[in-house]
Amino acid sequence: MTSQDYKDILMKVENHLAFENRGGIGDQGVCWWHSMFTRNATYLAIYRPELPRPTRSEARQIIEDISANRGVVEIPGFKNLEEFSYAHRDQIQTSLNAAQIVDGGILFGWVRGVTGNHEVAPQKLENMMNDLYLEVRTGRVVYQMLQIEGIMAHAWLVVDMERDGDGYILKVLDSNDRDVYKVYYKRGMKQLLDYDSVPYTSRNAVDYQGYKNAKASFCKRGMTAKDIRDQRNNRQN
Known part of the structure; x- marks a missing residue:
């Protein structure tokens, strides 16, 4: 396959x-x-x-x-x-x-789940999203931890990802939802709107x-x- x-x-x-x-x-x-x-x-x-x-x-x-x-x-x-x-x-x-x-x-x-920040500088998040895009393009389904404010952390799978103007559209499988849905990132954001969080790639290698x-x-x-x-x-x- x-x-x-x-x-x-x-x-x-x-x-x-x-x-x-x-x-x-x-x-x-x-x-x-x-x-x-x-x-x-x-x-x-x-x-x-x-x-x-x-x-x-x-x-x-x-x-x-x-x-x-x-x-x-x-x-x-x-x-x-x-x-x-x-x-x-x-x-x-x-x-x-x-x-x-x-x-x-x-x-x-x-x-x-507590080693990252739930909000980062726009350039840092842009770099993280660029790195994520490159990893998804290799063919991997990427596991990510989502740092939420405090010590809470969620997780999802990034199944696919595509460029969208000055940002990206992520297709994620979230354990809180039965189906894949879209997450939107635009340059200048300090966190994703989903869970008001910052996604950190983990466990993949x-x-x-x-x-x-x-x-x-x-x-x-x-x-x-x-x-x-x-x-x-x-x-x-």
């Missing part, structure tokens, strides 16, 4: 999670992990609707493999992410909640290396996340 194929996948709502951002600590949501899970599934999941559906135990392992960016994941009995996540919403939500506790608390991942390794293992040796997991377990025993 090409980079454009993955973007096309994310432009369709049936390839999104069947539920919006919710749950988490204090029921404040798990937007960071909701977005990460969606992007991981886009690059790693292969759907096998002709096969029997997984048991709850098997589904839990599929969810863990997707969350961990462990390798290519085969999902039997379903034809897209919307179908799978509708049937296993509770298990996916449990996984996202757990990831928030580990990454957002124990491992102090929440610090990533590491995650994309994981996708590259996963596809190489699958295409060259036919290894899925399950095979990789079994191989590791055998070495430990």
Whole structure:
């Protein structure tokens, strides 16, 4: 598949999670992990609707493999992410909640949400948007943290981006919305109007290396996340 194929996948709502951002600590949501899970599934999941559906135990392992960016994941009995996540919403939500506790608390991942400013000088934001445009043009679906005033931070995926006069139009997949929508940036702005925030690109190099390794293992040796997991377990025993 090409980079454009993955973007096309994310432009369709049936390839999104069947539920919006919710749950988490204090029921404040798990937007960071909701977005990460969606992007991981886009690059790693292969759907096998002709096969029997997984048991709850098997589904839990599929969810863990997707969350961990462990390798290519085969999902039997379903034809897209919307179908799978509708049937296993509770298990996916449990996984996202757990990831928030580990990454957002124990491992102090929440610090990533307070290291930027919610408003910056116009030239700085222009430079950030120019850099974002160049990264999107490479074919990547870009994960971003949105710094909101205070310690709050949101996250979204920039699926595509185009020039628009003296600014840009971003096509984003936001965990608070079921469909892709447009975000507008104009030169001279100090923050985006969406969430009154500044977007900071995050996690892309590491995650994309994981996708590259996963596809190489699958295409060259036919290894899925399950095979990789079994191989590791055998070495430990």
